[in-house]
Amino acid sequence: MQTGALVAIYRLGIKELWSLWRDPMMLLLIVYVFSVGVYTAATAMPETLHKTPIAIVDEDDSALSQRLVAAFYPPDFTAPELITMAQMDQGMDAGRFTFALYIPQGFQRDVLAGRSPALQLNVDATRMSQAFSGSGAVQQIVLAEVDEFVQRERRSAAAPVELALRARFNPAQDNTWFGGLMETINYITMLSIVLTGAALIREREHGTIEHLLVMPVTPAQIMLSKIWSMGLVVLLASALSLNLVVRGLLQVPVEGSLPLFFSGALLCLFATTSMGIFLATVARNMPQFGMLMMLTIVPLQLLSGGATPRESMPALVQNLMLAAPTTHFVELGQAILYRGAGIEVVWKPFLYLALIGSVLFALALARFRNTISRMG
Structure with a gap:
């Protein structure tokens, strides 16, 4: 040129x-x-959990239930609000929290006895981004805490296969x-x-x-x-x-x-x-x-x-x-x-x-x- x-x-x-x-x-x-x-x-970002409001109904008041309450913390969740069963529906209707986790009475006893008790997770699905990604996160947190608690209580041997998770580039x-x-x-x-x-x-x-x-x-x-x-x-x-x-x-x-x-x-x-x-x-x-x-x-x-x-x-x-x-x-x-x-x-x-x-x-x-x- x-x-x-x-x-x-x-x-x-x-x-x-x-x-x-x-x-x-x-x-x-x-x-x-x-x-x-x-x-x-x-x-x-749509999939981001940031200060997601959560409430917990703890009718068991056991070491395991308190462990579950302590598992939800900022920045993904707000500090869990402890409420009664009567307050759960009212709070969900008012939009005060996205998730409400119900822990029934005798939950720790049934877990240690191997009875597989059920927890109830109520989700406000109108908050779409938090509801879709948060419900899976809540399930993972609960299952991980219960599994660790059971193994510690029973002093069982380590699992034959252990998954070591290492997130590269974004730990x-x-x-x-x-x-x-x-x-x-x-x-x-x-x-x-x-x-x-x-x-x-x-x-x-x-x-x-x-x-x-x-x-x-x-x-x-x-x-x-x-x-x-x-x-x-x-x-x-x-x-x-x-x-x-x-x-x-x-x-x-x-x-x-x-x-x-x-x-x-x-x-x-x-x-x-x-x-x-x-x-x-x-x-x-x-x-x-x-x-x-x-x-x-x-x-x-x-x-x-x-x-x-x-x-x-x-x-x-x-x-x-x-x-x-x-x-x-x-x-x-x-x-x-x-x-x-x-x-x-x-x-x-x-x-x-x-x-x-x-x-x-x-x-x-x-x-x-x-x-x-x-x-x-």
Whole structure:
């Protein structure tokens, strides 16, 4: 590429940055999603138990029942509220607690006698996220405490098989670690598409695209200027978010190399900004672009492996999503940020991102040229 073309791309990119600077709503959106958006999404993951209210009816008042009461503690649960049987239904109806555990009289005696007594767990299912994940957690806690108590009381020999559980990469199994990093990756994708597409539509609505057509610049130079300028903005904003919000405010450790991660982000930005320009050439105005964004962003975020493991999806969906840049970006992001992987592990996602980005750029350029020719 000649020096004159590089200068033209640079100056057109500076023009895009000045246009963005004069758009307060876009600036507010960037600041919001990479600060408040990342923080709220990380601390309010659907499966997270945090200060879940629980009440316990302890009619046994034994060593085992007191052990069960002491097993529920912050931050997953609030300190258990000891209530009577008469207060249980009233408290559930009033929404004072999500779980109410009933321990019947003679519970410890029946457990030690091997009679398998039943406990009653009442769940407020209107609190869907806490109810679904919390009921399983309550059952695990109760079974673990009862099993340990019985073995200690009977002084039985150790079980022939003992499971030693070691959770790697997230020992505390804190959902904040997952949510903060994944939301940063999601917002990199979303903002890159929004900014480039909005920049092109804004020029078309303001009539400045006609001014560009009479200048000695090519459609490829116009596209590249929007790609590098908007990509730079998203890259800087995500770097600040990752260091100030995720690592600083949320205290999420990052195991791998940040330069390697942002190198992958550059390739993803090349693909997603090209996608944004393509969508902007399809849409006639900003409302249509917003509707296309919804149809594009939701599948990219939900089916790329950031919300649900790809292995849990149907084989057809897994194969189709291999053509999406976000699938490979999530893969390399999780490998680098969580597991500290190097380039020898993530070179395939890097290669796929480069190929997908080249294809999307070619498609967007062809569509952009066609749009310009119709305008001319």
